[in-house]
Amino acid sequence: MKFFIDNWFLFLTALVSGGLLAWPKLGGGGLAGRVSPAEAVQLINRDKAVLIDVCEPAEYAAGHAAGAKSVPLGSIDGSPALPKNKALPVVLICASGARASRAAAQLKKAGYERAHVLAGGLKAWREANLPTEKSA
Known part of the structure; x- marks a missing residue:
């Protein structure tokens, strides 16, 4: 658990980058x-x-x-x-x-x-x- 707390920014970065990659496929950004x-x-x-x-x-x-x-x-x-x-x-x-x-x-x-x-x-x-x- 300490590892997750100490490296929260890595997990946040991974989550945000994954969301940005999935966004166009989900119809976001007005480009659907x-x-x-x-x-x-x-x-x-x-x-x-x-x-x-x-x-x-x-x-x-x-x-x-x-x-x-x-x-x-x-x-x-x-x-x-x-x-x-x-x-x-x-x-x-x-x-x-x-x-x-x-x-x-x-x-x-x-x-x-x-x-x-x-x-x-x-x-x-x-x-x-x-x-x-x-x-x-």
Whole structure:
């Protein structure tokens, strides 16, 4: 018992560091639902996730992630481009991630529990050297 009392700071340090490591997995920090570009690709390949670009049509035409469907944020509610199966994961992307976060909140209210936001947006997608395309 004396050992524990004499070294309480070591136990406290271990407890705090373990908590900080577990925090993101528990959904803390306000980053729940955010995925990296690599995680997004895994969701697309393994779980048949649908990539949705919520930018405005002009932004989408200027450049978007390859295979992304265009569903502007203003028309996301009830859009026919969204998957009918609400159990499928949806990865939302925009220029920076701000609009995608709002779209994810709307989709979660509509029953899409597996709505994810691409952290860093299209910029992060490009920095990961993932394919982009332009519309005519």
